[in-house]
Amino acid sequence: xxxxxxxxxxxxxxxxxxxxxxxxxxxxxxxxxxxxxxxxxxxxxxxxxxxxxxxxxxxxxxxxxxxxxxxxxxxxxxxxxxxxxxxxxxxxxxxxxxxxxxxxxxxxxxxxxxxxxxxxxxxxxxxxxxxxxxxxxxxxxxxxxxxxxxxxxxxxxxxxxxxxxxxxxxxxxxxxxxxxx
Amino acid sequence: xxxxxxxxxxxxxxxxxxxxxxxxxxxxxxxxxxxxxxxxxxxxxxxxxxxxxxxxxxxxxxxxxxxxxxxxxxxxxxxxxxxxxxxxxxxxxxxxxxxxxxxxxxxxxxxxxxxxxxxxxxxxxxxxxxxxxxxxxxxxxxxxxxxxxxxxxxxxxxxxxxxxxxxxxxxxxxxxxxxxxxxxxxxxxxxxxxxxxxxxxxxxxxxxxxxxxxxxxxxxxxxxxxxxxxxxxxxxxxxxxxxxxxxxxxxxxxxxxxxxxxxxxxxxxxxxxxxxxxxxxxxxxxxxxxxxxxxxxxxxxxxxxxxxxxxxxxxxxxxxxxxxxxxxxxxxxxxxxxxxxxxxxxxxxxxxxxxxxxxxxxxxxxxxxxxxxxxxxxxxxxxxxxxxxxxxxxxxxxxxxxxxxxxxxxxxxxxxxxxxxxxxxxxxxxxxxxxxxxxxxxxxxxxxxxxxxxxxxxxxxxxxxxxxxxxx
Numbered sequence: 001x002x003x004x005x006x007x008x009x010x011x012x013x014x015x016x017x018x019x020x021x022x023x024x025x026x027x028x029x030x031x032x033x034x035x036x037x038x039x040x041x042x043x044x045x046x047x048x049x050x051x052x053x054x055x056x057x058x059x060x061x062x063x064x065x066x067x068x069x070x071x072x073x074x075x076x077x078x079x080x081x082x083x084x085x086x087x088x089x090x091x092x093x094x095x096x097x098x099x100x101x102x103x104x105x106x107x108x109x110x111x112x113x114x115x116x117x118x119x120x121x122x123x124x125x126x127x128x129x130x131x132x133x134x135x136x137x138x139x140x141x142x143x144x145x146x147x148x149x150x151x152x153x154x155x156x157x158x159x160x161x162x163x164x165x166x167x168x169x170x171x172x173x174x175x176x177x178x179x180x181x
Numbered sequence: 182x183x184x185x186x187x188x189x190x191x192x193x194x195x196x197x198x199x200x201x202x203x204x205x206x207x208x209x210x211x212x213x214x215x216x217x218x219x220x221x222x223x224x225x226x227x228x229x230x231x232x233x234x235x236x237x238x239x240x241x242x243x244x245x246x247x248x249x250x251x252x253x254x255x256x257x258x259x260x261x262x263x264x265x266x267x268x269x270x271x272x273x274x275x276x277x278x279x280x281x282x283x284x285x286x287x288x289x290x291x292x293x294x295x296x297x298x299x300x301x302x303x304x305x306x307x308x309x310x311x312x313x314x315x316x317x318x319x320x321x322x323x324x325x326x327x328x329x330x331x332x333x334x335x336x337x338x339x340x341x342x343x344x345x346x347x348x349x350x351x352x353x354x355x356x357x358x359x360x361x362x363x364x365x366x367x368x369x370x371x372x373x374x375x376x377x378x379x380x381x382x383x384x385x386x387x388x389x390x391x392x393x394x395x396x397x398x399x400x401x402x403x404x405x406x407x408x409x410x411x412x413x414x415x416x417x418x419x420x421x422x423x424x425x426x427x428x429x430x431x432x433x434x435x436x437x438x439x440x441x442x443x444x445x446x447x448x449x450x451x452x453x454x455x456x457x458x459x460x461x462x463x464x465x466x467x468x469x470x471x472x473x474x475x476x477x478x479x480x481x482x483x484x485x486x487x488x489x490x491x492x493x494x495x496x497x498x499x500x501x502x503x504x505x506x507x508x509x510x511x512x513x514x515x516x517x518x519x520x521x522x523x524x525x526x527x528x529x530x531x532x533x534x535x536x537x538x539x540x541x542x543x544x545x546x547x548x549x550x551x552x553x554x555x556x557x558x559x560x561x562x563x564x565x566x567x568x569x570x571x572x573x574x575x576x577x578x579x580x581x582x583x584x585x586x587x588x589x590x591x592x593x594x595x596x597x598x599x600x601x602x603x604x605x606x607x608x609x610x611x612x613x614x615x616x617x618x619x620x621x622x623x624x625x626x627x628x629x630x631x632x633x634x635x636x637x638x639x640x641x642x643x644x645x646x647x648x649x650x651x652x653x
Contacts, residue, residue: 019644023651041210041379042632043407046643053405058412062420073356076336077347085344092348099348102431106356109424113364113417117371120413124406126374127398134401143402144379146210146635 009132009181010153011164013173014142018044021148024171026050028152031167035156039133039149041142058120065115066108073107074100136179147174201488201558203298203637205480210635213481217629218383220476229475230624237616244610247603248323256326258603264596265586269604270324272578273611275432276460277317278358279453279574281365282425283461284310288368289421292414298489300633301481305472305623306465307369312618313464314362316611321354323607350434357431364424368417374400375410376627429453436581442523443585446511452504459497459543460574462490466567470560472623481629484558491557494547494570501577502544519590527584531597535580542573 015021018040025038029051038047048054077100081087086094121127133139133151143149150173152164161178168176195202251258261268284306291299322331334355336345345352377397384390400406433449466487473482512524528536546569556562588595622628635641 018641019647022643022648026648027651038404039402040404040407041214041402042375042635042641043411044404044643045408045411046645046648048404048408051404053408056405056409056412058409059416062413062416066420080336080344081347085342087346089346089348096348099353102353102427102434103347103356105427106353106360106424106431109420109427110360110363113367113420113424116413116416116420117367120371120409121398123409124403126400126406129394129399131399131401139401140382144375144382144400145214 006181008154008161009135009179010151010159011161011168011176012039012133012136012139012149012151012179013168013171013176014138015148015150015171015173018047018148020171020173021150022046022050024150024168024173027171028150028167032158033152033156035153035159037151037153039139039143039151041145041147044148047148057123058116061119061123062112062116065119066112069107069109069111070104072111074104077103132179132181135181136177138175138177139179151179201485202483203301203485204634205483208480208638209640210638213634213638214379214383214631216478216481217627217631217634218380220623221380221625221627222384222389224386226624230620234617234620237613237620240613241610241617242613243606244614247606247610250603251323251607252328256324258601260598260600260604262596264589264594265583265598267582267586268598269600269608270320271435272575272582273608274317274320274324275453275578276575277313277320277611277615278361278432279429279457279460280464280571281310281313281317281361281461282429282454282457283465284308284313285361285365285421285425286458286461287465288372289418289425292418293422297637298485300637301478301483301629302465302469302486302490303633304369304372304626304630305468305619305628307365307372308619308622308626308628309461309464309468310365311362311369312615312622314358314365315618316615318358318362319611321358350431350438353431354435357428361424361428364417364421368421371410371413371417372630373626374398375402375632376630378402379631380627426454429457436585441585441589442512442517442519443508443527443581446508448504448507448511452501452507455497455500455504456574456577459494459501460571462494462497463567463570463574466490466494466563467571468619470564470567472628474560476623476628478629481634487560487563488554488557491551491563491566494566495551498543498548498551498570502548505540505544523585523588526588527580530584530588532584532587535576535584539573539576539580542569543577544573547573 013024015024021038021040021044025036025047028036034052036051038044038051040047078095078097081096081100082094088094133143133149138147139149141147150168152159152168158164165176165178194200259268259270261270287299287306288303288310292303322328325331325334333339333343334345334352345355374397377393378400381390381393381397384393430450430453433453436444437446437449439445469482469486469490473479509524512520515521527533547566550556550562550566583598587597
């Protein structure tokens with residue numbers, strides 16, 4: 001992905017309450033902004049809704065992971081018990097599928113859980129220890145603590161440093177800051 | 182009815198619901214962040230912490246000594262022999278795993294049921310789970326006789342071409358416990374990531390910023406990230422719920438699948454799970470009551486939490502009592518001479534004292550007193566009850582393991598069981614290990630999930646009316 005590594009990343013407005021953030025984010029989305037994001041200290045579902053982020057693929061990744069775990073363990077057990085190392089345990093059939101269910105069940109959960117966690121991180125593009133927003137002077141003292149941020153990104157065709165700044169200031173934020181890469 | 186015990190002007194009561202408050206009033210995003218993060222970020226380590234840590238470390242050293250001697254001499258240094266071939270190691274394994282289960286119940290099942298009061302105690306209950314699983318996992322590993330070959334338990338392509346036997350409950354245990362440990366750690370870590378971001382941004386020292394920055398994975402609180410994060414958390418909770426039920430079920434299969442009076446019963450899975458949650462909540466109380474006192478967390482871990490945990494203990498204790506009753510009933514109803522003798526011998530035989538302790542600690546004391554709300558919110562009382570229940574639950578496993586084995590079918594093969602000093606040292610040593618790990622956790626990690634507490638504050642809600650007005 002050819003991301004410009006110099007110039008302006010975007011404009012970031014700081015709000016005091018989640019309600020103000022949602023109002024501003026909705027207005028921006030409604031007026032055609034698509035490359036924008038909100039940053040909050042805890043999940044604010046309404047903010048995601050108004051910027052058009054309605055569903056994600058974490059559940060799908062988890063389902064695929066779980067099915068993989070199930071198939072992997074059950075076939076491993078079957079292969080080991082019938083072909084690789086058949087043992088006569090009190091005359092029971094080598095293919096004792098009811099007994100195989102338990103490890104297969106555990107691996108379903110193991111793979112699904114790992115897929116949910118790592119899939120979520122991967123879809124989020126994490127870990128990424130550097131992000132231009134950390135350059136904003138007020139971002140780190142607020143976004144993970146008690147302030148609510150709306151960022152209009154410079155890659156959006158509607159972006160114009162002066163005009164967008166005026167747009168954001170219309171919502172009476174605490175501040176609007178230009179963020180450099 | 183019970184609310185009558187309190188006057189309505191009692192500040193602990195939420196006037197809207199008539200229930201005890203989940204969070205004390207008058208807290209803001211900033212005050213919550215500061216309260217929780219500053220416990221960890223202060224450069225000053227309290228003297229009490231250092232003293233406790235050195236005591237815990239010394240006790241953990243005892244474990245090291247006991248295990249070293251075990252590796253040199255073999256499991257013969259323990260009291261296990263015929264007929265009681267399973268002793269302290271299995272008792273302690275089941276007991277520690279059971280303790281861990283409350284952490285998962287709090288973090289997963291109560292999340293699915295939208296019991297938001299659990300947010301305050303979620304993180305350290307989950308830490309308790311992980312450290313309890315560490316202690317539990319140790320026992321089967323050192324019990325295998327040749328622990329350096331413990332990797333044979335896993336299906337690995339070894340040069341000998343030998344593979345595990347999947348029809349054995351002991352192997353099911355390997356998968357159940359290893360999955361449980363992995364998922365618990367992952368769930369716990371994912372929960373910590375946003376809080377690590379907060380710690381990174383609040384830390385004053387370069388070193389702390391660097392470390393918390395690394396472990397926060399660059400978390401920046403984007404709402405898109407948050408939505409995926411919430412989905413993943415819910416899914417992990419949904420997966421951990423059947424997992425936690427399956428873990429103790431599989432552990433009960435270690436017993437129930439054997440054809441032995443006292444073990445071979447179908448009531449074992451549900452009654453093991455209930456017992457696990459019972460002892461686990463007792464352990465959460467044992468940890469939470471002193472923690473909230475020493476770190477002044479009364480505003481976040483309120484009387485409501487203590488009260489609710491008492492109620493959960495009452496419910497699970499009731500299930501456990503039903504399990505004990507059913508065991509006795511089935512011993513009679515089965516009309517099997519062996520079952521009947523086992524139960525009589527368990528209650529009145531030479532080791533009947535252990536059954537008496539079990540009934541006193543698990544049924545007689547807690548299930549008569551926990552009904553009273555005034556007592557459920559009395560911290561000293563609850564702390565003592567939590568210790569009593571944990572003792573009782575340890576004896577439950579002792580009773581199951583030892584009294585089912587020591588007098589079997591042939592009187593000529595009867596024996597007894599008397600733990601050696603190495604048994605006691607190993608068991609006591611795990612307390613040191615557990616406490617030391619827990620102390621490290623409260624010193625270096627935020628022990629209450631900050632973002633989850635913030636979600637519960639009144640100021641966290643988006644005012645839908647204002648949003649609608651602004652749209653017009």
